[in-house]
Amino acid sequence: MAQARGRLYGLLLLCFSCKWVSTAPTEHLISSLPGQPQVSFRQYSGYINVDESAGTNLFYYFVEAQSNASSQPLALWLNGGPGCSSIGGGAFTELGPFYPNGKGDGLRINPYSWNKVANVLFLESPAGVGWSYSRIPAGYRYNDARVANESLVFLLRWFQRFPEYSERPLFLTGESYAGHYIPQLALLMARHNGRMSRGAAAFGFNLHGILVGNPLLNYGVDTSATYSFLWSHGLISDNTYKGVASTCDFRYGYTGQNPDDASKSQGKKAHACPNFLVSARAEVGAFINMYDVTLDVCAPPIVHQALLLHKLMGHLVETSKEGSDEVDVCIDHELTRYLNHPTVQRALHANLTSLPYAWEACSDIVDYKYEDQLEDMLPLLKDLVKSRVRIWIFSGDQDSVVPLTGTRSQLTTLAHHLRLKTMIPYSAWYANGQVGGWVEAYEESLGLVYATVRGAAHMVPYAQPERALILFSSFLHAQPLPSRSS
Amino acid sequence: MAQARGRLYGLLLLCFSCKWVSTAPTEHLISSLPGQPQVSFRQYSGYINVDESAGTNLFYYFVEAQSNASSQPLALWLNGGPGCSSIGGGAFTELGPFYPNGKGDGLRINPYSWNKVANVLFLESPAGVGWSYSRIPAGYRYNDARVANESLVFLLRWFQRFPEYSERPLFLTGESYAGHYIPQLALLMARHNGRMSRGAAAFGFNLHGILVGNPLLNYGVDTSATYSFLWSHGLISDNTYKGVASTCDFRYGYTGQNPDDASKSQGKKAHACPNFLVSARAEVGAFINMYDVTLDVCAPPIVHQALLLHKLMGHLVETSKEGSDEVDVCIDHELTRYLNHPTVQRALHANLTSLPYAWEACSDIVDYKYEDQLEDMLPLLKDLVKSRVRIWIFSGDQDSVVPLTGTRSQLTTLAHHLRLKTMIPYSAWYANGQVGGWVEAYEESLGLVYATVRGAAHMVPYAQPERALILFSSFLHAQPLPSRSS
Incomplete structure (x- = not known):
């Protein structure tokens, strides 16, 4: 067709x-x-x-x-x-x-x-x-x-x-x-x-x-590389990296486990890789932009403060300089605000069917076959x-x-x-x-x-x-x- | 005494x-x-x-x-x-x-x-x-x-x-x-x-x-780490890194060769590690600050231009902003100029014996026992x-x-x-x-x-x-x- x-x-x-x-x-x-x-x-x-x-x-x-x-x-x-x-x-x-x-x-x-x-x-x-x-x-x-x-x-x-x-x-x-x-x-x-x-x-x-x-x-090669990258860049410890490298096989997906093996084996061995992945997550912490480990993150309190100010004063505080060469780490927040404005959507001929959700950078609505x-x-x-x-x-x-x-x-x-x-x-x-x-x-x-x-x-x-x-x-x-x- | x-x-x-x-x-x-x-x-x-x-x-x-x-x-x-x-x-x-x-x-x-x-x-x-x-x-x-x-x-x-x-x-x-x-x-x-x-x-x-x-x-551990760092940060190729890792032993110094082995062995094998080190140097190139691989370098042409301008106009162009949070990659050049000024040396009670050489950040005069x-x-x-x-x-x-x-x-x-x-x-x-x-x-x-x-x-x-x-x-x-x- x-x-x-x-x-x-x-x-x-x-x-x-x-x-x-x-x-x-x-x-x-x-x-x-x-x-x-x-x-x-x-x-x-x-x-x-x-x-x-x-x-x-x-x-x-x-x-x-x-x-x-x-x-x-x-x-x-x-x-x-x-x-x-x-x-x-x-x-x-x-x-x-x-x-x-x-x-x-x-x-x-x-x-x-x-x-x-x-x-x-x-x-x-x-x-x-x-x-x-x-x-x-x-x-x-x-x-x-x-x-x-x-x-x-x-x-x-x-x-x-x-x-x-x-x-x-x-x-x-x-x-x-x-x-x-x-x-x-x-x-x-x-x-x-x-x-x-x-x-x-x-x-x-x-x-x-x-x-x-x-x-x-x-996926197998790229995800293994994630953990060696985190280790070589200082985000996870020697011990955790060694654990991941020796127990995880990411050809089977993000859990690093062959599902057959996991269902068969018992106790510690079955959880060895997942446990090391939990350690890795804890060591990296929650305030790192995994997409750029040297970049700062858009600090949530500042964003929150900016939103409050916006409500109070009708505008957001300026978080980036016009024409600045510096990277604006809060750009996603600013853009989400911009693209959800009705005048912006009208100008873009967008959202003509009045979708029952806001515009977001990444969507939860797509039901993707993750095996792919x-x-x-x-x-x-x-x-x-x-x-x-x-x-x-x-x-x-x-x-x-x-x-x-x-x-x-x-x-x-x-x-x-x-x-x-x-x-x-x-x-x-x-x-x-x-x-x-x-x-x-x-x-x-x-x-x-x-x-x-x-x-x-x-x-x-x-x-x-x-x-x-x-x-x-x-x-x-x-x-x-x-x-x-x- | x-x-x-x-x-x-x-x-x-x-x-x-x-x-x-x-x-x-x-x-x-x-x-x-x-x-x-x-x-x-x-x-x-x-x-x-x-x-x-x-x-x-x-x-x-x-x-x-x-x-x-x-x-x-x-x-x-x-x-x-x-x-x-x-x-x-x-x-x-x-x-x-x-x-x-x-x-x-x-x-x-x-x-x-x-x-x-x-x-x-x-x-x-x-x-x-x-x-x-x-x-x-x-x-x-x-x-x-x-x-x-x-x-x-x-x-x-x-x-x-x-x-x-x-x-x-x-x-x-x-x-x-x-x-x-x-x-x-x-x-x-x-x-x-x-x-x-x-x-x-x-x-x-x-x-x-x-x-x-x-x-x-x-030295052995730290210098091996140098090459794995260069590789994991993208500065040298897979092939060169594998070569360095398999042929160099930095316990013997920067050439990566046991001097006894080098004098005994002939031909390719004797030069395997040094050749890979030459490749590594070529791949990294001459415009990387090895002390900070993400930092830009103080561009030589700009420095040269600044020095020429200084001669012509009696002052150097400003390369860093007062109070700026950015890293000034030309700071060494600026400091060398500052510390070599006679008024600065007088204020510091320095160079009282009129040394026959200029102040430099790192000295060639020290005759150090590098084996240490x-x-x-x-x-x-x-x-x-x-x-x-x-x-x-x-x-x-x-x-x-x-x-x-x-x-x-x-x-x-x-x-x-x-x-x-x-x-x-x-x-x-x-x-x-x-x-x-x-x-x-x-x-x-x-x-x-x-x-x-x-x-x-x-x-x-x-x-x-x-x-x-x-x-x-x-x-x-x-x-x-x-x-x-x-």
Whole structure:
């Protein structure tokens, strides 16, 4: 059904793109966002139906490039979770053109927005995330395959509304659980394009590459890496780490236990790993941002105080400086306040059905098949390398949730198995005169690249926006990351 | 000879201290330092002869506590190297009352100076460091034992000049190679006190404890930890780390090679470890502060530009903001300019012999017996624990030179061998509402404590001055580090 529709829209697309006329939907054009600094590029947002029977409507926010929008590539951005918002994550706290101001009642410019070099499309996926919704409870039941399918349908229908972008070089980007979303969507696109080449589809995606940060690729490897990261960065003790390393096997999930063994064995042995995990949690404590172990946290008492003040005085105290280079650790609170304001939702053409819950950065409504997180993504990446899709994987190096060490070892393994030629051996890359991170690149076309971003969180463009923009721009143009300090 | 003199001064001391009259040397009193903000505490500096035959004179800088100086404890601070300056390191860029201003022509207040809670004595040791000097070339030939002996003589003679401090609780503090200096000096003091108790010396040190940050304790363990730290923090590749781990043995020094093996074996095997070390150096690159891998570096072109500007315009461009909370990565350059100014040296009663070289943060003149760095300090710490000297060891967790992992494992081992009771299990401690680091404490009196400082460099009070002051203050009073976030 969805495929048939995709084909139909594909025909329309082809037609539109031949004419090369902007037919962007005027009803989705954003005239201005409340408290928004003036800008010269266009923004769009609204709903796209991806499943009529379930009444599933996905929300998107699209920003055209700041200059030469008609010749810049198109990048889709997906946050992970599963269940977290690409609007709240990517668009307004990481790589979009605006950040909330300290009061949460307006916006400030992000000087390192990715729409300086690309048109960027943020998709709120799956239904249940942010303002994306379904008409029936079953519409919130998801697994990796359904997310990939609906994302494909979304893109087909989005291109129908924005046909001038249909032949533009397309890049899939994202972070975290998007390590699952993106390889699967990319392979689905390749399959779709295969149908086109056989004459069974009228439209083909012009997919050039994928870029994923701190991606979940293999739960066993990535979660083991979490505990060695916590240990090597001083957050847990020698004893606890040794215990975790010797008793936990995260291939079976976050409890670190083979469920068969756990049900069979008795007493201490059955609880050895879980007990060490409890120790680890106690040692780290409750006041660490696990997504960036060097970053401070937004202090709850201050937030509380700010909210009280707001009630009393009609506004929030300013917690971040306009244009400051410092990372605003309270940005999530400010954004939640901003996006829940009715005038903001009206300006965004959002929440048209008056959802019975507030906008949240990450959703509890999505009913995800968590077994899917145990799937290994390396075989998919292998297929993508073979089909010549550019793959750049990066790690914010302060993240303990999907730490660089696990991701790096998997990329090393991938390159080794595919016998890829090393073009850039492991070495520092530079941003604004300082080391931006380290990089290792394979193949002459830089088709497979692994890079770290120094001093960056799980949400890389949030903690290191300038370094992230340099990385994104290099990726788009398949150019080596700057190898000199000046 | 030195001991006899020590005894003599001891007698004088006893007499002075009975009277409890300030007899601080007026010729060492600093009236004011150029460009110094006004303060209410007294500062002293000058030379103390520690060896007449060699004409060895050690320079010191002493700041009284900001309030209640007469009842606050006394802390000696020693930088490491060996060969680095306690004035340039500790006093003016880490924990003293002043930092150089951005222009290097004046001073600004350090709001987290350790003289808020103690009288602090900075010793420039050994001769050849900063303005400390010897009259004969042999006077610059040092080993650990000679440094400890001269430091002991220095303190005996300093107490003779400052007798009101002779009975004050005394703490030895320092960092880096002071991991060698301090345990050895503390044991020498204990031995001296033993002589006093047998009636062979008239004066005893009132030593309460030692506090050492990022200390060199065991070269083999600490240097292995360097490479695992570089790997776990993303600075070197999987392949290079595996190579270092499998071919290098740092018990034999920085080349990682048993010299006997190296001379016997031929070809590749002989160079395996050195080759991997070369790879590691290449991968890290030249623009990383190995003492804080997350901190930016003072960009050489900017410094150069600043110096040129200075020549042209008679002043340096401002590279740091007055009172800024940010870390000034160019502070060393600014301080070197400040301390080499003749008016500054006159105000400090320094360089009275017109040394034929400029003041430098670390000296090439000291001819140190580098074999001593391979000595294991754990047995000395064991002796100190047994003699009830309080021992607190801490690690700035961003330091790759003496990383937390090596220090922590040695302290764990020490506590295990001595069967010390754990009083505070490994857990977060707090500073200003945020996690200051992690701590593990032994014995009811908190006689042995290991703590990390989150986000701190090898020079902990430089990168995290507030957290360092909380740590120092807790140490002085044998109080647990704050265990709550508010």
